Amino acid sequence: xxxxxxxxxxxxxxxxxxxxxxxxxxxxxxxxxxxxxxxxxxxxxxxxxxxxxxxxxxxxxxxxxxxxxxxxxxxxxxxxxxxxxxxxxxxxxxxxxxxxxxxxxxxxxxxxxxxxxxxxxxxxxxxxxxxxxxxxxxxxxxxxxxxxxxxxxxxxxxxxxxxxxxxxxxxxxxxxxxxxxxxxxxxxxxxxxxxxxxxxxxxxxxxxxxxxxxxx
Numbered sequence: 001x002x003x004x005x006x007x008x009x010x011x012x013x014x015x016x017x018x019x020x021x022x023x024x025x026x027x028x029x030x031x032x033x034x035x036x037x038x039x040x041x042x043x044x045x046x047x048x049x050x051x052x053x054x055x056x057x058x059x060x061x062x063x064x065x066x067x068x069x070x071x072x073x074x075x076x077x078x079x080x081x082x083x084x085x086x087x088x089x090x091x092x093x094x095x096x097x098x099x100x101x102x103x104x105x106x107x108x109x110x111x112x113x114x115x116x117x118x119x120x121x122x123x124x125x126x127x128x129x130x131x132x133x134x135x136x137x138x139x140x141x142x143x144x145x146x147x148x149x150x151x152x153x154x155x156x157x158x159x160x161x162x163x164x165x166x167x168x169x170x171x172x173x174x175x176x177x178x179x180x181x182x183x184x185x186x187x188x189x190x191x192x193x194x195x196x197x198x199x200x201x202x203x204x205x206x207x208x209x210x211x212x213x214x215x216x
Contacts, residue, residue, distance in 0.1 A: 015077060020135040022068065027128040029062045034121035052100070052108035060096040067075070067093075084202060087195060092120070094157050094188065095163055099170050106169040112162040119159035128150060145214065149207040156203065160196050163171060164189060 026149045036055050044050040066089050072078045095116065100107045107113050130148045133140040165187055175182030 004153065012112075014136055019072075019078070020132065021144065023131040023135065025091065026062075026065070027125055027132060029065070029122045030124035033059050033062060033117060034125060034200075036116055037117045037121065046111040046114045047109050049108040051114045052104065055102055055117060056096075056108075059102060059120075063092050063096045063120075084199065091163065091195070095166060099166050103170040103173055106173060107166055110166060110169065112165040112169075116159055116162035116166065119155045119162060122151065123155050123159070129205045142214070147212050152203050152207075156196075156200060160163075160192060164192050 023122050033055060036058070037051055040051050069078075069085055070082070070089055071078070073082045074081045100113070126147045128145070130140060131146050132142060167189055171182045171185045174185055
């Protein structure tokens with residue numbers, strides 16, 4: 001073995017340690033989001049603004065950290081498709097910064113805000129913890145594989161429906177600020193149709209491959 005190839009195992013182990021830490025931390029952060037939403041909603045309901053009040057800033061910062069996933073894909077740290085990753089992260093950032101942060105008057109009292117966070121947080125707890133199992137080298141439990149490739153069938157449509165409702169409700173106040181802003185939001189709503197189809201069919205194909213491999 002040449003001296004040039006010797007650093008590779010160390011670099012690989014550092015990358016694995018970094019990704020393991022990133023996914024473990026992300027699992028914890030999204031679990032905290034989920035716990036807050038469930039706890040507050042079960043005590044105070046969905047329409048009095050308490051879920052928004054107690055989760056908005058924390059969720060916004062947690063989701064913003066996912067920009068790192070675009071960086072990971074861009075530089076080949078992970079094998080995730082760049083376009084798919086960029087679409088998912090960008091749509092989430094639109095919701096937490098462009099809608100939730102800028103238009104609390106249409107977001108905080110809507111049950112769609114809570115349902116969106118439930119869909120996001122359950123998805124992310126399962127996804128990130130799945131990668132923790134993969135990176136940890138201990139093998140992924142069957143239950144986690146099943147959750148990873150089946151819960152999206154319900155959670156993804158729920159998340160998209162919640163997101164589009166929040167965007168739609170923000171169009172009125174956005175248009176009063178600047179009419180162009182309202183048209184931009186209408187345009188964003190239009191992208192959800194092809195975007196949903198592309199991402200959902202991508203996940204269906206992944207699900208088919210994994211489920212077939214587990215049953216053969």
